Amino acid sequence: MIETWANGGTRRFAETGESKLTGMDVEAAQDLLAVLEAATSLKDLSPLKSVGLYKLDGDRKGKWAMTINGPWRLCFRLEDGNAYDVEIVDCH
Numbered sequence: 001m002i003e004t005w006a007n008g009g010t011r012r013f014a015e016t017g018e019s020k021l022t023g024m025d026v027e028a029a030q031d032l033l034a035v036l037e038a039a040t041s042l043k044d045l046s047p048l049k050s051v052g053l054y055k056l057d058g059d060r061k062g063k064w065a066m067t068i069n070g071p072w073r074l075c076f077r078l079e080d081g082n083a084y085d086v087e088i089v090d091c092h
Contacts, residue, residue: 006087
């Protein structure tokens with residue numbers, strides 16, 4: 001379950017489906033948010049090759065990311081079966 005959002009833009013997108021993020025595949029982002037909402041562990045995500053799950057490092061150490069499309073990623077921290085600090089970012 002998604003518990004917290006890293007920013008208001010991601011939260012608004014999740015709630016309304018409206019996005020100002022140019023070039024992002026809205027449907028893919030909505031699908032990944034639904035997958036993350038249902039996940040209770042990384043084991044629920046890792047078998048899904050299509051999500052492009054990978055571990056982040058540097059200033060985002062402890063977080064994970066899933067590829068939406070192009071430079072767009074869904075980043076989050078998973079703890080005790082819940083997702084925290086969920087955000088959609090342009091990683092480039």
